[in-house]
Amino acid sequence: MVATRRIFYSNITMDKFDILVCTSAGVEAVTKRELYKLGITDCPATDGRLAFKGDLKTICDCNVSLRTADRVLIKIAEFGAQTFDDLFDGIFAIDWRDWVAVNQRVVVSAKSVKSKLFALSSIQSLGKKAIVEKLKKAYKVGSVDENGTTVKIEISLKNDVVTVCIDSSGDGLHKRGYRDLVGAAPLKETLAAAMIMFSVWNPDRPFVDLFCGSGTLPIEATMIGLNIAPNVNRDFAVQNFKFFEQDVLDEVRLKARDSVVERPLRIMGFDIDKNAISLSMRHAKRAGVQDYIHFQRQDFKDFSSKDRYGVIVSNPPYGERLMTEKEVRFLYKDLHAKFATLNDWSMGVLTSYYNFEKVFGKKADKNRKFFNSNLECHFYQYLGARPPKKQRDENQD
Numbered sequence: 001m002v003a004t005r006r007i008f009y010s011n012i013t014m015d016k017f018d019i020l021v022c023t024s025a026g027v028e029a030v031t032k033r034e035l036y037k038l039g040i041t042d043c044p045a046t047d048g049r050l051a052f053k054g055d056l057k058t059i060c061d062c063n064v065s066l067r068t069a070d071r072v073l074i075k076i077a078e079f080g081a082q083t084f085d086d087l088f089d090g091i092f093a094i095d096w097r098d099w100v101a102v103n104q105r106v107v108v109s110a111k112s113v114k115s116k117l118f119a120l121s122s123i124q125s126l127g128k129k130a131i132v133e134k135l136k137k138a139y140k141v142g143s144v145d146e147n148g149t150t151v152k153i154e155i156s157l158k159n160d161v162v163t164v165c166i167d168s169s170g171d172g173l174h175k176r177g178y179r180d181l182v183g184a185a186p187l188k189e190t191l192a193a194a195m196i197m198f199s200v201w202n203p204d205r206p207f208v209d210l211f212c213g214s215g216t217l218p219i220e221a222t223m224i225g226l227n228i229a230p231n232v233n234r235d236f237a238v239q240n241f242k243f244f245e246q247d248v249l250d251e252v253r254l255k256a257r258d259s260v261v262e263r264p265l266r267i268m269g270f271d272i273d274k275n276a277i278s279l280s281m282r283h284a285k286r287a288g289v290q291d292y293i294h295f296q297r298q299d300f301k302d303f304s305s306k307d308r309y310g311v312i313v314s315n316p317p318y319g320e321r322l323m324t325e326k327e328v329r330f331l332y333k334d335l336h337a338k339f340a341t342l343n344d345w346s347m348g349v350l351t352s353y354y355n356f357e358k359v360f361g362k363k364a365d366k367n368r369k370f371f372n373s374n375l376e377c378h379f380y381q382y383l384g385a386r387p388p389k390k391q392r393d394e395n396q397d
């Protein structure tokens with residue numbers, strides 16, 4: 001059934017916006033946990049998006065603090081459309097002056113699922129035309145020069161219902177800013193944070209990445225351990241919105257910086273490649289956490305530890321971009337042999353290798369599906385003994 005009634009959210013006098021936090025498939029549960037910590041308890045998830053209402057402060061909080069979200073959108077309008085005329089009229093009817101200044105550059109992206117309108121490039125160009133025509137009319141100008149900042153608009157159709165959103169993040173939220181050089185097959189920072197948050201690690205337990213590459217997992221673990229907001233130092237698209245107030249973002253950043261905790265951590269990153277270790281150290285320094293992480297060039301087969309209740313979280317080669325299938329099979333077997341020497345340790349391994357558990361030689365205690373750069377992967381978790389109850393209770397405080 002197609003919604004015929006148009007719903008417009010575009011009213012800047014409202015102090016509540018309809019916010020959609022986009023997250024990757026499989027990651028929703030931890031993003032929800034993060035939102036809960038921000039005081040957002042009612043946020044149902046549909047198609048990888050968590051929906052709730054909030055004000056400008058909520059939008060800033062989400063952009064600054066969420067570790068596992070890809071971006072934060074604001075829903076502007078929703079209406080039914082089965083023809084391009086319906087689509088044009090619906091988009092033209094939005095009061096675009098609330099969202100776009102006369103000189104801003106509008107970039108439109110499109111998505112379509114189970115809808116009569118499915119040609120994405122046509123949806124994009126028609127959507128852009130409707131926005132530009134409305135801006136010209138509303139601002140009473142003959143043309144818009146688009147030499148200002150960029151506004152990203154998303155038009156998505158599902159079952160012939162159009163949802164129009166504006167992107168408040170700008171660059172994806174995985175772009176924390178510390179990773180300026182690319183290592184071999186790096187993990188997205190948001191996925192690395194999700195793996196750590198799904199693992200049994202807490203800041204009182206040792207954290208080890210045996211295949212650290214560019215350092216993403218140890219750096220994200222340190223930021224979690226010290227409660228450093230991942231995006232406290234970067235800018236967001238919302239800063240270019242007409243209703244933006246600098247004081248609100250300043251306040252959110254100040255609160256995030258005040259919430260950093262000083263505590264000892266035992267975080268280690270190893271890699272067989274010396275360039276990977278230099279890169280990890282460079283990135284840790286850029287993230288301001290270099291003093292908390294021990295990076296060392298080492299084959300994982302040489303790892304040993306006297307510590308108890310350590311947690312390994314790693315993203316070893318999959319035999320796709322790094323190593324051959326034959327090589328990773330040997331590597332996974334050896335990884336099991338190494339893990340077996342680490343009494344009461346736990347381990348989480350992300351791989352796209354289809355037969356991992358068989359080759360590794362043990363069924364995982366937990367298994368979750370994620371996508372790493374569109375590659376279907378599984379996060380296999382092997383759980384060791386839990387720390388004594390007293391320590392567990394303290395960790396939960």
Ligand SMILES: C[S@@+](CC[C@H](N)C(=O)[O-])C[C@H]1O[C@@H](n2cnc3c(N)ncnc32)[C@H](O)[C@@H]1O
Pocket residue numbers: 183184185186187188210211212213214215216217270271272273276298299300301315316317318322
């Ligand atoms: C998929 S990459 C890890 C990427 C990393 N998570 C990141 O975000 O940059 C796998 C890493 O395993 C390392 N590696 C391969 N064989 C190894 C071994 N035997 N011991 C330790 N590291 C190894 C590679 O040098 C590579 O950096």
